Amino acid sequence: MNEDKASAYGDERLPRYTSYPTAPHFSDAVTADVYARWLGELSPDLSASLYLHVPFCRQMCWYCGCNTTVMRSDAPISAYVAELCREIDTVAGCVPHPLTVGHVHFGGGTPTIVAPHEFLALMALLRRRFDLGPDAEVAVEIDPRRLERPMAQALGEGGVNRASLGVQSFDPLVQQAINRVQSYAVTAASVEMLHEAGITAVNFDLIYGLPHQTVQSCRETARQCLALRPARLSVFGYAHVPSFKPHQRLIDEAALPNGAERRRQAEAIAEVLCAGGYRRIGFDHYALPDDELSIAEREGRLHRNFQGYTSDACDVLVGFGASAIGRLPQGYVQNEPLPRRYSRLIGERGLATVKGYALTADDRLRADIIERLMCDLAVDVGAICARHGTDPAPLMNAPRLGDVVRDGLARIEGHVVRVPDEARFLVRTIAAAFDAYLGQGGRAHSRAV
Numbered sequence: 001m002n003e004d005k006a007s008a009y010g011d012e013r014l015p016r017y018t019s020y021p022t023a024p025h026f027s028d029a030v031t032a033d034v035y036a037r038w039l040g041e042l043s044p045d046l047s048a049s050l051y052l053h054v055p056f057c058r059q060m061c062w063y064c065g066c067n068t069t070v071m072r073s074d075a076p077i078s079a080y081v082a083e084l085c086r087e088i089d090t091v092a093g094c095v096p097h098p099l100t101v102g103h104v105h106f107g108g109g110t111p112t113i114v115a116p117h118e119f120l121a122l123m124a125l126l127r128r129r130f131d132l133g134p135d136a137e138v139a140v141e142i143d144p145r146r147l148e149r150p151m152a153q154a155l156g157e158g159g160v161n162r163a164s165l166g167v168q169s170f171d172p173l174v175q176q177a178i179n180r181v182q183s184y185a186v187t188a189a190s191v192e193m194l195h196e197a198g199i200t201a202v203n204f205d206l207i208y209g210l211p212h213q214t215v216q217s218c219r220e221t222a223r224q225c226l227a228l229r230p231a232r233l234s235v236f237g238y239a240h241v242p243s244f245k246p247h248q249r250l251i252d253e254a255a256l257p258n259g260a261e262r263r264r265q266a267e268a269i270a271e272v273l274c275a276g277g278y279r280r281i282g283f284d285h286y287a288l289p290d291d292e293l294s295i296a297e298r299e300g301r302l303h304r305n306f307q308g309y310t311s312d313a314c315d316v317l318v319g320f321g322a323s324a325i326g327r328l329p330q331g332y333v334q335n336e337p338l339p340r341r342y343s344r345l346i347g348e349r350g351l352a353t354v355k356g357y358a359l360t361a362d363d364r365l366r367a368d369i370i371e372r373l374m375c376d377l378a379v380d381v382g383a384i385c386a387r388h389g390t391d392p393a394p395l396m397n398a399p400r401l402g403d404v405v406r407d408g409l410a411r412i413e414g415h416v417v418r419v420p421d422e423a424r425f426l427v428r429t430i431a432a433a434f435d436a437y438l439g440q441g442g443r444a445h446s447r448a449v
């Protein structure tokens with residue numbers, strides 16, 4: 001792989017391909033009525049997963065790119081939980097039979113900001129309205145700075161069996177610069193509380209490319225993580241997009257590492273984690289060899305959804321809450337992102353769909369190719385085209401694919417496209433060669449590395 005080319009590709013702004021087409025291509029043609037009809041058409045043999053979004057935090061981390069707002073009082077949060085319940089009832093009422101659910105994910109924001117009894121009520125409602133098997137995976141995103149024992153216990157009681165903790169960086173200088181002070185002791189105490197509640201499958205989120213972060217500081221954070229032995233880690237490159245996340249202006253741009261430094265940081269974290277016994281999953285996840293994500297990766301059963309890499313092979317993803325995205329066989333739906341407008345829409349109709357996308361045959365083909373490439377770092381375009389009953393030649397002849405092959409980012413054998421390990425961090429670049437909408441979104445994406 002040519003180093004200069006690799007760094008030029010790494011500086012490109014590209015989608016993360018958590019869906020195809022990506023969210024910027026959704027339109028208001030998909031309304032709540034369309035969603036209700038799509039739900040009504042679901043066949044009983046489909047497996048479903050649920051995503052519930054809680055868009056509140058007690059304090060803003062300056063780097064944050066998630067859909068969240070600072071909420072200091074509890075009353076609006078309780079009101080929001082009631083709206084989530086109304087949405088759950090409405091959706092369940094639109095489906096002609098109880099959906100079989102294998103995975104539930106609470107994301108945010110900080111879902112553990114709700115009161116313990118509210119969380120238990122939400123879980124009880126989900127169990128009443130859906131067919132949640134005894135081995136359903138229930139995962140919750142957690143802010144370790146705010147986790148208290150009663151909530152940890154409620155999570156365990158409610159059936160949570162996976163927790164994802166925001167760690168980001170253990171470096172005190174970096175923590176000051178991002179307005180997120182969180183000692184190693186606080187993180188360790190959260191892990192301990194979760195263990196006591198019976199929740200042993202833990203994920204840590206880390207970020208590189210933050211202000212004042214260095215290769216050395218990234219290595220040190222990764223080493224500290226090893227001591228706590230989470231089953232998984234997600235390692236994201238800081239996406240600095242102050243034009244649509246204005247609080248990111250509080251980040252000192254002069255202290256941000258450049259593209260070459262970001263690449264060294266990502267590689268340093270990978271090196272420490274792999275030396276510590278973790279396997280690399282896709283371009284930004286790491287997992288212990290006996291973790292379900294590692295097993296799924298080895299068996300070619302890895303998938304990609306809005307949370308990133310997953311072993312979840314669901315046919316239907318139902319999203320609840322402000323900004324939540326759903327994926328049905330017919331296409332994507334997205335809820336209103338602003339909590340106040342979300343509340344109003346739920347009050348009026350019980351649904352808050354404002355955008356979406358009806359998939360075409362060509363979208364399904366490209367979505368399959370991009371997902372396999374993002375998950376396996378290789379894709380048999382010939383086999384996927386055969387399944388879709390179409391000719392692989394136009395895809396294999398895409399000019400961008402020729403470019404990345406010429407520059408050593410991918411190899412082609414017959415109709416198989418393979419990404420060599422040294423180009424793993426650039427897999428989005430190769431996936432983009434199969435994206436028919438590339439460059440049409442008009443919105444800023446984050447850097448490829």
Ligand SMILES: C=Cc1c2[nH]c(c1C)Cc1[nH]c(c(CCC(=O)O)c1C)Cc1[nH]c(c(C)c1CCC(=O)O)Cc1[nH]c(c(C)c1C=C)C2
Pocket residue numbers: 014015016017018019022023024065066067107108109236237238239241306307325444445446
């Ligand atoms: C918990 C917070 C979430 C993060 N990302 C998502 C959630 C729920 C999901 C998400 N992120 C983006 C989209 C749009 C469509 C897509 O690319 O597939 C969705 C559904 C895009 C996005 N993510 C970040 C930014 C700045 C953008 C917009 C620009 C772009 O499309 O690239 C930053 C960011 N947010 C999160 C992560 C992990 C991340 C960057 C590494 C959290």
Ligand SMILES: C[C@H]1O[C@@H](n2cnc3c(N)ncnc32)[C@H](O)[C@@H]1O
Pocket residue numbers: 063064065066165166167168205206207236237238239240
């Ligand atoms: C859900 C996870 O997303 C990551 N995260 C949140 N905001 C950003 C951003 N701007 N860039 C990269 N990663 C981010 C954090 O690691 C968080 O824990």
Ligand code: SF4
Pocket residue numbers: 056057059060061064065066068108109110143166
């Ligand atoms: S990173 Fe997590 S805790 Fe921080 S503002 Fe974003 S959602 Fe809230």
